[in-house]
Amino acid sequence: MTFTKTTEQSSKYEHLDKMSVTELLTNINNEDQTVPMAVEKALPQIETLVTQIVAKMKLGGRLFYIGAGTSGRLGVVDASECPPTFGVPFDRVVGIIAGGDKAIRKAVENAEDNATQAWNDLQEFNINENDVVVGIAASGTTPYVIGGLKTCNENNIITGSISCNAASPISLTAQYPIDVVVGPEFVTGSSRMKAGTAQKLVLNMISTATMIQLGKVKGNKMVDMQLSNSKLVDRGIKMIMDEIPVTYEIASNLLNKHGSVRKAVENWNK
Known part of the structure; x- marks a missing residue:
């Protein structure tokens, strides 16, 4: 060619x-x-x-x-x-x-x-x-x-x-x-x-x-994203609420505790 x-x-x-x-x-x-x-x-x-x-x-x-x-x-x-x-x-x-x-x-x-x-x-x-x-x-x-x-x-x-x-x-x-x-x-x-x-x-x-x-997305969500600003934290909280039956406040606490959407969802009832 x-x-x-x-x-x-x-x-x-x-x-x-x-x-x-x-x-x-x-x-x-x-x-x-x-x-x-x-x-x-x-x-x-x-x-x-x-x-x-x-x-x-x-x-x-x-x-x-x-x-x-x-x-x-x-x-x-x-x-x-x-x-x-x-x-x-x-x-x-x-x-x-x-x-x-x-x-x-x-x-x-x-x-x-x-x-x-x-x-x-x-x-x-x-x-x-x-x-x-x-x-x-x-x-x-x-x-x-x-x-x-x-x-x-x-x-x-x-x-x-x-x-x-x-x-x-x-x-x-x-x-x-x-x-x-x-x-x-x-x-x-x-x-x-x-x-x-x-x-x-x-x-x-x-x-x-x-x-x-490589497993960095769950469903259609960026479950491993870095929570580097308030917008992303809010997005992460809502992702958690989509995955498990918890309130915004509980989802926020889980995110603060575990540091990522993935870990929060995987460990929420432990």
Whole structure:
């Protein structure tokens, strides 16, 4: 298959600077509606990668995301939300961005062009064969990500990828690639738009499906979530009330005593 970088092709829309606000918003929204359909086509690839991640994490392994720019930021966001949502340790799902944490807020010049740095960054976490590394790159050509995946392959570490171009270099490098082809962006080349949305949807799927498979959800409830603010405490109390026949006050006391929804439900009558 010939590699065509559709994320860089010219927008289907001309004269954006002449459009009204209504026209701009309507056309952006029309384009955004195509993203879930592109993700749907990639479901078999997503399933294959998630199956590999779950198997490794059940053995104590970790999930790493590596990326640059928008892709790297999305990986960091998904990883950072796993501990509060599912109660897992902060080192079970790790997001690494080219240029380090300072690149989350401000672009670091040429960071994505360093083909050896990702492996160096992974080494700081003592990366090993029990782990899975997923490279994220809308273009599918980011040297930082490709280099990291290549070295992981050489060290018997399972690799996956998320790209928005079919048959891209990153897809050919990863053992379990995911290609979500969303086509040209509304603003030509602005892959933070549809491509970024597609990557976020796929990351949601990967982390959520993995955590459910690991038993971090009971029914449809986040029973292991961290109770870090009053809103979440209230949600936890109501979860307990949904599961066992107690009042709000008793549920609150159980939550305070046991520290999690899961433990409160499991031990309420002991």
